[in-house]
Amino acid sequence: MARGPGLALQSQPLLSLLLLAAVASHAAAEANCTCPTNKMTICSRDGPGGRCQCRALGSGFEVNCSTLTSKCLLLKARMTAPKHGRSLVRPSEHALVDNDGLYDPDCDHEGRFKARQCNQTSVCWCVNSVGVRRTDKGDLSLRCDDLVRTHHILIELRHRPASRAFDHADLDAQLRRLFHERYQLPPRFVAAVHYEQPTIQIELQQNMSQKAPGDVDIADAAYYFERDAKGESLFPGRDGLDLN
Numbered sequence: 001m002a003r004g005p006g007l008a009l010q011s012q013p014l015l016s017l018l019l020l021a022a023v024a025s026h027a028a029a030e031a032n033c034t035c036p037t038n039k040m041t042i043c044s045r046d047g048p049g050g051r052c053q054c055r056a057l058g059s060g061f062e063v064n065c066s067t068l069t070s071k072c073l074l075l076k077a078r079m080t081a082p083k084h085g086r087s088l089v090r091p092s093e094h095a096l097v098d099n100d101g102l103y104d105p106d107c108d109h110e111g112r113f114k115a116r117q118c119n120q121t122s123v124c125w126c127v128n129s130v131g132v133r134r135t136d137k138g139d140l141s142l143r144c145d146d147l148v149r150t151h152h153i154l155i156e157l158r159h160r161p162a163s164r165a166f167d168h169a170d171l172d173a174q175l176r177r178l179f180h181e182r183y184q185l186p187p188r189f190v191a192a193v194h195y196e197q198p199t200i201q202i203e204l205q206q207n208m209s210q211k212a213p214g215d216v217d218i219a220d221a222a223y224y225f226e227r228d229a230k231g232e233s234l235f236p237g238r239d240g241l242d243l244n
């Protein structure tokens with residue numbers, strides 16, 4: 001069983017995340033031509049017939065603002081975002097714990113990670129569908145087979161020990177609802193929620209045969225959640241969790 005990134009999060013905003021009944025509106029905001037699911041985009045009415053079209057920063061890839069943007073495109077946008085500029089999210093030191101850190105990834109024509117990633121230099125390695133390195137590093141001759149799909153992602157986070165314990169059943173229901181409403185992930189892909197104060201584990205599971213076309217990928221839902229839990233929401237405006 002492949003294991004996704006274990007996220008060790010200090011999760012102050014968790015409570016506000018769970019209490020956030022109102023959810024990011026996923027209806028494309030045609031009126032104002034913005035992307036409701038990805039603030040790291042540039043939108044304009046350049047589409048056919050003046051249609052609002054949004055392109056990811058960094059790649060120029062046209063994104064579908066009715067659904068989540070892929071993690072690969074989001075990482076790429078993050079790497080190319082200006083270091084200052086408070087409206088853009090900045091890389092934090094709490095990157096994925098079992099990753100080699102942030103890198104500027106190569107994404108394929110669907111916005112997914114290419115199986116082989118190289119480090120601008122001649123250092124290359126193979127990644128899984130979450131973008132995490134899964135082989136030793138090699139040189140440009142390194143061959144990677146098809147992208148290895150991560151069908152099990154374990155998200156681990158902690159709330160402040162001092163705060164009151166959650167009711168497990170309640171927490172389970174709230175997290176499933178959050179993943180469904182905010183990240184459009186059907187509840188059947190939330191395999192389990194474990195809780196032992198103050199640690200919360202969320203298991204996402206989704207293999208290729210279970211994923212219908214148009215279903216959100218667990219890799220992307222987990223990444224949006226991670227950024228939300230760190231107070232670095234990828235959703236624009238007030239739907240973000242900048243409230244703390």
Ligand SMILES: *[C@@H]1O[C@H](CO)[C@@H](O)[C@H](O)[C@H]1NC(C)=O
Pocket residue numbers: 029031032
């Ligand atoms: C569009 O912008 C106008 C004026 O800035 C604002 O009143 C309106 O609520 C916005 N609509 C949407 C859908 O964001």
Ligand SMILES: *[C@@H]1O[C@H](CO)[C@@H](O)[C@H](O)[C@H]1NC(C)=O
Pocket residue numbers: 100101103119123125133
């Ligand atoms: C890629 O290069 C950067 C900067 O040189 C480095 O910090 C990072 O660890 C490298 N990543 C890998 C996977 O080699």
Ligand SMILES: *[C@@H]1O[C@H](CO)[C@@H](O)[C@H](O)[C@H]1NC(C)=O
Pocket residue numbers: 207208209210
């Ligand atoms: C996908 O998951 C289902 C349900 O857990 C399982 O029955 C099936 O064997 C899995 N398929 C693959 C290819 O792993």
Ligand SMILES: *[C@@H]1O[C@H](CO)[C@@H](O)[C@H](O)[C@H]1NC(C)=O
Pocket residue numbers: 064065066067214215
């Ligand atoms: C955008 O995503 C939605 C939701 O997955 C899907 O129904 C729609 O067909 C997609 N639009 C395009 C142009 O791919």
